[in-house]
Amino acid sequence: EPEVTQTPSHQVTQMGQEVILRCVPISNHLYFYWYRQILGQKVEFLVSFYNNEISEKSEIFDDQFSVERPDGSNFTLKIRSTKLEDSAMYFCASSEWGQGPANEKLFFGSGTQLSVL
Amino acid sequence: DAKTTQPNSMESNEEEPVHLPCNHSTISGTDYIHWYRQLPSQGPEYVIHGLTSNVNNRMASLAIAEDRKSSTLILHRATLRDAAVYYCILPPQAGTALIFGKGTTLSVSS
Numbered sequence: 001e002p003e004v005t006q007t008p009s010h011q012v013t014q015m016g017q018e019v020i021l022r023c024v025p026i027s028n029h030l031y032f033y034w035y036r037q038i039l040g041q042k043v044e045f046l047v048s049f050y051n052n053e054i055s056e057k058s059e060i061f062d063d064q065f066s067v068e069r070p071d072g073s074n075f076t077l078k079i080r081s082t083k084l085e086d087s088a089m090y091f092c093a094s095s096e097w098g099q100g101p102a103n104e105k106l107f108f109g110s111g112t113q114l115s116v117l
Numbered sequence: 118d119a120k121t122t123q124p125n126s127m128e129s130n131e132e133e134p135v136h137l138p139c140n141h142s143t144i145s146g147t148d149y150i151h152w153y154r155q156l157p158s159q160g161p162e163y164v165i166h167g168l169t170s171n172v173n174n175r176m177a178s179l180a181i182a183e184d185r186k187s188s189t190l191i192l193h194r195a196t197l198r199d200a201a202v203y204y205c206i207l208p209p210q211a212g213t214a215l216i217f218g219k220g221t222t223l224s225v226s227s
Contacts, residue, residue: 043217091160108160
């Protein structure tokens with residue numbers, strides 16, 4: 001079964017450093033998402049991306065965050081200057097039809113655990 | 118946006134059916150009802166979704182009340198692997214993201 005692949009599985013960085021989290025969505029999918037989950041808390045929506053632009057973002061997704069689809073397969077989340085509170089599990093997701101999740105399912109990756117020291 | 122209410126936790130025994138309830142009294146006529154689950158240390162996983170009629174797939178069944186103000190996710194025979202957090206979600210509209218609540222933590226005992 002096709003799956004969303006995320007790399008690396010664990011990332012340790014120093015506060016203030018830039019990190020890039022990488023995702024390979026399922027190949028025929030059109031909608032891409034980033035979520036995060038701080039330990040013991042809810043899964044939080046960050047951003048959705050469709051047709052090479054951000055379609056929706058949450059309050060968490062401030063100027064320190066950016067997303068990019070640099071080629072036909074990868075989808076990346078960049079955090080420019082990491083803070084301690086950015087430590088979380090980051091999940092990438094994708095969906096097929098490009099009409100949003102009202103009548104379609106999202107496929108999630110297994111996540112990247114980001115630790116900011 | 119339509120809100121959902123789920124119990125914080127439920128317990129089940131292995132091989133018994135599990136009924137996970139979700140209340141969504143402010144649901145609109147076009148809101149789909151989605152269920153996802155999150156196994157320990159994994160990303161969320163799609164379980165099932167529906168609009169009006171009851172739905173079945175290989176993982177579970179979704180029973181939707183006639184007035185659509187509540188729904189129940191049914192796991193026909195719980196296994197230890199079904200221990201997870203189960204989320205009932207109503208996407209606000211087409212083209213918007215899924216917003217996860219706290220869900221129901223299901224424990225399964227052997």
